[in-house]
Amino acid sequence: MSLLEIKNLNVSVEDTIILKNLNLELDKGEIAVIMGPNGSGKSTLANSLMGHPEFEAKGDVTLDGEDLLDMEADERSKEGVFLSFQYPVTIPGVTVSNFIRTAINTRRDKKDPIKISEYVKLLNENMKLLNIPKEFAGRYLNDGFSGGEKKKMEILQLAMLKPKLAILDETDSGLDIDSLKQVCESINLLKEKNPDMTFLIITHYQRMLNYIEPDKVCVLLDGRIVSQGGPELAHKLEEEGYEGFR
Ligand SMILES: Nc1ncnc2c1ncn2[C@@H]1O[C@H](COP(=O)(O)OP(=O)(O)OP(=O)(O)O)[C@@H](O)[C@H]1O
Numbered sequence: 001m002s003l004l005e006i007k008n009l010n011v012s013v014e015d016t017i018i019l020k021n022l023n024l025e026l027d028k029g030e031i032a033v034i035m036g037p038n039g040s041g042k043s044t045l046a047n048s049l050m051g052h053p054e055f056e057a058k059g060d061v062t063l064d065g066e067d068l069l070d071m072e073a074d075e076r077s078k079e080g081v082f083l084s085f086q087y088p089v090t091i092p093g094v095t096v097s098n099f100i101r102t103a104i105n106t107r108r109d110k111k112d113p114i115k116i117s118e119y120v121k122l123l124n125e126n127m128k129l130l131n132i133p134k135e136f137a138g139r140y141l142n143d144g145f146s147g148g149e150k151k152k153m154e155i156l157q158l159a160m161l162k163p164k165l166a167i168l169d170e171t172d173s174g175l176d177i178d179s180l181k182q183v184c185e186s187i188n189l190l191k192e193k194n195p196d197m198t199f200l201i202i203t204h205y206q207r208m209l210n211y212i213e214p215d216k217v218c219v220l221l222d223g224r225i226v227s228q229g230g231p232e233l234a235h236k237l238e239e240e241g242y243e244g245f246r
């Protein structure tokens with residue numbers, strides 16, 4: 001069954017059309033990878049799925065049959081859309097632990113916040129699973145974090161929130177060889193524990209696919225998906241570049 005259906009999506013920013021009649025379908029539990037040159041519209045796609053108000057989106061987009069474009073960003077996140085940003089923001093004054101707890105509670109009934117003891121247990125489990133040192137829980141979110149540490153915090157949020165659709169925008173960029181492997185292994189672990197979780201992974205490099213096996217690879221060029229295939233498409237791109245798709 002398809003989880004996400006994008007039909008004729010057109011997205012513009014200040015009268016500039018960026019995504020042009022984009023069509024994409026993701027099955028429940030599928031791992032899809034989007035590759036495309038700089039400026040092709042990958043982050044625009046991610047942001048417009050998340051409901052960033054700067055992007056004007058027209059077309060039909062449904063998640064589990066619900067119309068996404070009608071929803072504000074916070075409703076989309078409650079419905080289970082999660083975006084890991086290309087450039088995660090710093091939130092001084094708010095600890096990692098409090099940030100994630102608030103995020104969990106906004107997705108729950110107001111009268112039924114998560115019990116602190118249950119939360120702490122869950123956080124500790126996931127931090128251990130992702131190999132994140134304990135002291136990070138008490139640090140302000142992303143404040144003074146290295147690029148790689150910020151990306152790991154995004155994966156921690158993902159593990160804690162368990163969205164239906166996880167969009168990862170260049171989560172692999174800026175990661176050293178070991179961190180890349182670790183982050184990919186964490187994603188695989190999450191997937192193993194939550195087989196229904198659907199991933200839309202934006203990346204520039206085939207190397208991420210040495211660790212994560214996608215069901216689908218899509219090439220985004222100039223605001224359109226110009227090709228779809230299996231993992232072999234990523235190898236072809238690595239060897240030949242985008243020229244052959246223009
Ligand atoms: N807020 C904005 N105002 C004006 N133009 C924008 C805005 N956001 C995106 N664009 C333009 O839309 C195009 C697509 O940008 P986008 O960030 O989606 O590309 P991308 O595929 O994610 O690139 P990269 O690989 O460099 O991250 C670019 O030409 C960009 O300049």
Ligand SMILES: [Mg+2]
Binds near residue numbers: 042043044086169
């Ligand atoms: Mg981008």
